[in-house]
Amino acid sequence: MNYNFHFIVGSQDLYGDDVLRQVNEHSKIMAEGFTQRLRYAVQWTPVVRNSAEIEAAIAAANHDPHCAGIITWMHTFSPSKMWIRGLTRLQKPLLHINTQFNKAIPWDSIDMDFMNLNQSAHGDREHGHITARLRLPRTVLAGHWECEILHQRMAQWQRAAVGVAESRCLRVLRVSDNMRDVAVTEGDKVEAHIKFGWQVDHYGVGDMITLVQQVTTDEIAAQMEQYREHYEIATDDIAAVEYQARVQVALQRFMQDEGFGAFHTNFQDLQQLQQLPGLAAQDLMRQGFGFAGEGDWKTAALCRIMKRMAADLPGGTGFMEDYTYDFSRRLNMGAHMLEVCPTFSAEKPVIRVEPLGIGDREPPARLTFKATAGNAILATIVDMGDRFRMIVNDVQCVQQPHDMPKLPVACVLWKPLPSLETSAEAWILAGGAHHSVLSYGLDAETMRHFAEMLNMEFVHIGAHTTIPALRQELHMNDHLRWG
Ligand code: MN
Numbered sequence: 400m401n402y403n404f405h406f407i408v409g410s411q412d413l414y415g416d417d418v419l420r421q422v423n424e425h426s427k428i429m430a431e432g433f434t435q436r437l438r439y440a441v442q443w444t445p446v447v448r449n450s451a452e453i454e455a456a457i458a459a460a461n462h463d464p465h466c467a468g469i470i471t472w473m474h475t476f477s478p479s480k481m482w483i484r485g486l487t488r489l490q491k492p493l494l495h496i497n498t499q500f501n502k503a504i505p506w507d508s509i510d511m512d513f514m515n516l517n518q519s520a521h522g523d524r525e526h527g528h529i530t531a532r533l534r535l536p537r538t539v540l541a542g543h544w545e546c547e548i549l550h551q552r553m554a555q556w557q558r559a560a561v562g563v564a565e566s567r568c569l570r571v572l573r574v575s576d577n578m579r580d581v582a583v584t585e586g587d588k589v590e591a592h593i594k595f596g597w598q599v600d601h602y603g604v605g606d607m608i609t610l611v612q613q614v615t616t617d618e619i620a621a622q623m624e625q626y627r628e629h630y631e632i633a634t635d636d637i638a639a640v641e642y643q644a645r646v647q648v649a650l651q652r653f654m655q656d657e658g659f660g661a662f663h664t665n666f667q668d669l670q671q672l673q674q675l676p677g678l679a680a681q682d683l684m685r686q687g688f689g690f691a692g693e694g695d696w697k698t699a700a701l702c703r704i705m706k707r708m709a710a711d712l713p714g715g716t717g718f719m720e721d722y723t724y725d726f727s728r729r730l731n732m733g734a735h736m737l738e739v740c741p742t743f744s745a746e747k748p749v750i751r752v753e754p755l756g757i758g759d760r761e762p763p764a765r766l767t768f769k770a771t772a773g774n775a776i777l778a779t780i781v782d783m784g785d786r787f788r789m790i791v792n793d794v795q796c797v798q799q800p801h802d803m804p805k806l807p808v809a810c811v812l813w814k815p816l817p818s819l820e821t822s823a824e825a826w827i828l829a830g831g832a833h834h835s836v837l838s839y840g841l842d843a844e845t846m847r848h849f850a851e852m853l854n855m856e857f858v859h860i861g862a863h864t865t866i867p868a869l870r871q872e873l874h875m876n877d878h879l880r881w882g
Contacts, residue, residue, distance in 0.1 A: 404470050406429070409481075426474065479528060486529065497519060498544040555848060556845075559852060572653070591787070619648065634751055661688060673760055677764060682766075684717050698832065702718050712840025734810035751764070777792045786856055787856070790831040799812055825866060
């Protein structure tokens with residue numbers, strides 16, 4: 400989807416045509432400037448002067464399927480009771496920028512006309528009051544409109560709004576149910592549908608097996624060609640790789656035909672599937688599908704959304720699981736039994752076929768590789784019973800210091816901030832899952848915007864985190880309303 404954002408600039412008739420003409424000229428220049436500098440276009444709309452025009456502009460944003468949010472700004476003074484009717488109908492994320500067309504005060508020429516035109520310091524406070532009074536989910540960013548820091552912050556907000564748009568149309572394919580007895584992968588699917596827009600639908604493994612059986616040898620050959628293009632094949636057991644190709648063709652076609660953006664498997668329920676999908680799941684993640692293991696539909700959904708948010712950014716985004724610590728280097732090692740996303744790779748991934756103790760089936764083909772070093776985040780969503788909570792941890796991924804010749808899966812090593820010990824204590828106190836989404840491109844501020852737009856609790860673990868403050872934050876959040 401080619402998303403855009405509507406720029407809605409407020410004023411009133413009091414100023415007269417000449418001033419309103421200048422407001423339109425300036426806001427047109429600004430919209431073009433933003434569009435040049437940001438990932439997503441900022442679409443100019445004519446200045447709104449009264450309640451009816453404001454309501455119409457907001458209705459147009461609501462009804463435009465390409466519009467992922469609105470950006471408001473008050474060049475002049477726009478009495479904010481005029482905004483109540485429109486803003487109470489707003490269905491898209493709101494960014495209020497407090498900026499000014501003119502950068503510096505023209506000391507020699509400034510007069511009352513200039514001051515009345517350039518009065519966003521005044522008008523944006525009136526606008527901010529009504530968005531605060533209405534308790535609207537919103538972001539306020541201040542700075543001169545040509546300032547690069549403002550552009551970077553607007554880009555973060557845009558990305559989060561695109562995540563919300565993707566979330567609201569997401570369909571998640573459940574192949575089987577959650578892993579037996581596991582708590583953290585469970586959750587309220589109806590509430591997730593209401594709050595996030597996720598349509599989470601179950602299909603039996605038998606339904607998938609029927610589709611797998613229908614895949615032709617030509618389709619398998621075409622998929623094998625794809626594997627050869629992206630990966631190194633380091634096994635003689637080509638039949639095992641072809642089986643993953645067969646499963647992938649079936650899953651991919653079904654998801655594309657039915658409009659699914661994410662899926663999960665469950666190794667406890669494979670029925671007549673000969674292998675747990677490993678390479679198949681990994682290559683689907685490479686193409687942008689969300690995935691998680693063990694019936695974890697929440698992480699699969701978040702994986703899809705974050706992949707879409709990060710689509711144009713360098714570095715990978717995909718499913719991750721906390722696995723093993725290295726206390727000597729104070730590192731956490733993440734991996735999964737097979738399904739580590741190849742977008743994390745620092746090299747051309749290698750296809751291997753190795754036995755897998757879990758799942759009780761034939762040795763599955765999977766991709767192995769060494770991961771990229773660099774700053775990243777881990778994000779997870781858990782269901783606290785009365786609300787969803789997002790937890791984000793800042794991490795520094797490091798190069799693998801030693802070969803691990805006996806480990807037949809890809810992995811990522813990271814130093815969590817503020818330290819391995821404090822990060823682990825904070826994540827566990829917050830009830831964070833062992834499943835998460837790792838992203839090199841996105842940052843915590845972007846995810847905070849995303850959570851705020853969806854009225855979801857947000858817990859950030861980073862360089863600033865101390866355990867006493869975090870405990871207090873969690874305690875306070877238990878007393879807030881998240882409905
Ligand atoms: Mn797992």
